[in-house]
Amino acid sequence: MQALRDRIASRALGPGDRMPSVRRFAAQMNVSPSTVVEAYDRLTAEGMIRSRPGSGFYVTNTHLPPMKVAGMGPPRARNVDPFWVSRQSLDARPGTLQPGCGWLPEDWxxxxxxxxxxxxxxxxxxxxxxxxxxxxxxxxxxxxxxxxxxxxxxxxxxxxxxxxxxxxxxxxxxxxxxxxxxxxxxxxxxxxxxxxxxxxxxxxxxxxxxxxxxxxxxxxxxxxxxxxxxxxxxxxxxxxxxxxxxxxxxxxxxxxxxxxxxxxxxxxxxxxxxxxxxxxxxxxxxxxxxxxxxxxxxxxxxxxxxxxxxxxxxxxxxxxxxxxxxxxxxxxxxxxxxxxxxxxxGGSYRKHIAELHRRLARARKTAITRLAPLGITPWVLPQGGFYLWCRFPEGTDTGQVAQRAMEAAVMLAPGNVFSPSQTAASFMRFNVTQMDAPRVYDVLAAAMR
CATH class of the missing domain: 3.40.640.10 (Type I PLP-dependent aspartate aminotransferase-like (Major domain))
Incomplete structure (x- = not known):
């Protein structure tokens, strides 16, 4: 019964889907067919499935638990969870600096x-x-x-x-x-x-x-x-x-x-x-x-x-x-x-993009120069855009750096947020258009100690 509840809860079996045949599921679970019949009867009594004579058992559209996105997949530390980064950037308090966000400032x-x-x-x-x-x-x-x-x-x-x-x-x-x-x-x-x-x-x-x-x-x-x-x-x-x-x-x-x-x-x-x-x-x-x-x-x-x-x-x-x-x-x-x-x-968009290219080139160069004294170096030199994927000094956990920086109202994007295999703990993504303030680099230096 629990195995079937798990399939329904995960949406592997959805409303209206036909349940596995009694014999096939008995073989999968290594139990007798009579045990599966009893499990199906109990789930029917709960209203989770229903029987169609001559056809089998089907999932009903009731008793489905709510889908909780944050609970899906293996758990992660909150500071390297995608939802933590998204919420910190979307719900940032006034005065928070956001070199970890994914958009351009208003004046750009x-x-x-x-x-x-x-x-x-x-x-x-x-x-x-x-x-x-x-x-x-x-x-x-x-x-x-x-x-x-x-x-x-x-x-x-x-x-x-x-x-x-x-x-x-x-x-x-x-x-x-x-x-x-x-x-x-x-x-x-x-x-x-x-x-x-x-x-x-x-x-x-x-x-x-x-x-x-x-x-x-x-x-x-x-x-x-x-x-x-x-x-x-x-x-x-x-x-x-x-x-x-x-x-x-x-x-x-x-x-x-x-x-x-x-x-x-x-x-x-x-x-x-x-x-x-x-x-x-x-x-x-x-x-x-x-x-x-x-x-x-x-x-x-x-x-x-x-x-x-x-x-x-x-x-x-x-x-x-x-x-x-x-x-x-x-x-x-x-x-x-x-x-x-x-x-x-309207005619102005191409001029806007050309100006963005010039401003982004300057911002990338400035950010690279100001990160270098901290031992933070770009993994690759991008041909455009506003992201820098940077490597930190050996032994640095950028998730911990981001957590400490957030306490100082600087929002960062640590590497393992982007890595399903969790192999990017020494990396961080920076948005060069959000890094003008000297406080960004001061907080980074303090958070790395």
């Missing part, structure tokens, strides 16, 4: 263009201000994205693109469509911690692939393919958290290794515009056959005006649109998407 964003767009929207048709979004999201913004994709030599049809509420929601929809509890998913190690947390809610098996300066370790990747994984989730450009960039050789080899498998690759391209010189993209090389591209605008336009997208095979997009309708009743806010479209097409 195109505030004038956003305000101009908001003024224009205030005069727009009432339907835009009051109605639901269409199922695929704003046609204006989708046309804009298709034009931008074409500049990168990727030419999806309109039926291969949809908008979502965010890149994180895009990832969730893909997981809902393609994964079942117990499936295997490959992730970069280190990699984006919120995707790892999301995968835990889907009750999948996470297999981490060491990330190198040129991309995933191909020997480890090839070995992991023997476990028949369903998904591989990665950043090709300005990898989060390392800032590394996928090399052409690794990109081609990666696609060759997966050619005869059922693996689907999800390529998060959220940081694309922060890369001055575009690098190889798996979605472009693959032609959106086995690669899904996702992205958003929170890193370059506004984290307040959330919107993401998914580009992929037309049949998958059609199914994902249905899922979004079922879970959100349509695409993202028309107000948000029309505002983003206005800024992207």
């Amino acid at each position: 964003m195109p505030q004038d263009a956003l305000r101009k767009g908001l003024r224009a929207l205030a005069k727009s048709d009432a339907a835009l201000l009051t109605n639901y979004a269409s199922a695929r999201g704003s046609e204006t913004l989708r046309r804009c994205l298709l034009g931008r994709f074409a500049e990168d030599h990727l030419s999806p049809t309109p039926g291969q693109l949809m908008l979502t509420a965010s890149a994180s929601q895009a990832m969730d929809l893909i997981c809902r469509l393609l994964l079942r509890p117990g499936d295997t998913v490959l992730v970069d190690d280190p990699g984006y911690f919120n995707f790892h947390a999301l995968l835990r809610t889907h009750q999948v098996r996470i297999v981490s692939i060491p990330y190198t300066h040129d991309g995933p370790d191909l020997t480890a990747f090839q070995s992991a393919l023997s476990g028949a994984p369903r998904l591989y989730i990665t950043n090709s450009a300005l990898h989060n958290p390392t800032g590394a960039t996928l090399s052409p050789q690794v990109a081609h080899r990666l696609l060759s290794l997966t050619a005869q498998t059922d693996l689907t690759i999800v390529e998060d391209d959220t940081f694309a515009d922060l890369e001055p010189d575009p690098s190889p993209r798996l979605a472009v090389l693959d032609g959106l056959n086995r690669v899904l591209r996702i992205g958003g605008f929170s890193k370059t336009l506004s984290a307040s005006v959330r919107c993401g997208y998914i580009a992929g095979r037309a049949d998958w997009i059609e199914a994902l649109v249905d899922l979004q309708v079922a879970t959100s009743f349509g695409g993202p806010s028309p107000v948000a998407t029309e505002l983003l479209a206005q800024v992207l097409t």
Whole structure:
């Protein structure tokens, strides 16, 4: 009975699912069929399952315990738990410095263009201000994205693109469509911690692939393919958290290794515009056959005006649109998407991005120089973006450093938050745009003692 309760609690068996046959489950548990019959009868009496004569036993839609995300997977120390880092950054008190957060400061964003767009929207048709979004999201913004994709030599049809509420929601929809509890998913190690947390809610098996300066370790990747994984989730450009960039050789080899498998690759391209010189993209090389591209605008336009997208095979997009309708009743806010479209097409966006490239280059150089006296050095020199993945002196536990720094109102992102294998205790991710204040370095020095 407990084994069955565990399967139902973990969502390996969901409402309406058929329970294992009496004989099959008896063999699995190494007990007699009569014992299984008694267990099923007791669970039926509890209302957890019900019998359909001639068909078997089925899970009911009652008595399911609430899903507690933080309790899924092996427990971690709170200071290297993804939710600790997310909450410390999202709920930061006034005056807290945030070199561990994942966004640009307000004065780095195109505030004038956003305000101009908001003024224009205030005069727009009432339907835009009051109605639901269409199922695929704003046609204006989708046309804009298709034009931008074409500049990168990727030419999806309109039926291969949809908008979502965010890149994180895009990832969730893909997981809902393609994964079942117990499936295997490959992730970069280190990699984006919120995707790892999301995968835990889907009750999948996470297999981490060491990330190198040129991309995933191909020997480890090839070995992991023997476990028949369903998904591989990665950043090709300005990898989060390392800032590394996928090399052409690794990109081609990666696609060759997966050619005869059922693996689907999800390529998060959220940081694309922060890369001055575009690098190889798996979605472009693959032609959106086995690669899904996702992205958003929170890193370059506004984290307040959330919107993401998914580009992929037309049949998958059609199914994902249905899922979004079922879970959100349509695409993202028309107000948000029309505002983003206005800024992207208004003429000032390219100037904004060019200025970001210059400011980011200066900020990276300054941060590296100021971290060096502390013995903190970058693992790789990124070609763009705002992250530095840095190694601390031998023997330093960055989780403890982050805990001490938080007590001094400096929020940091320790390495093991990003590492499913918990092998990055001597690393930390820094956001160079959030490191102007001398207090950041003073607190770091004190926390390392």
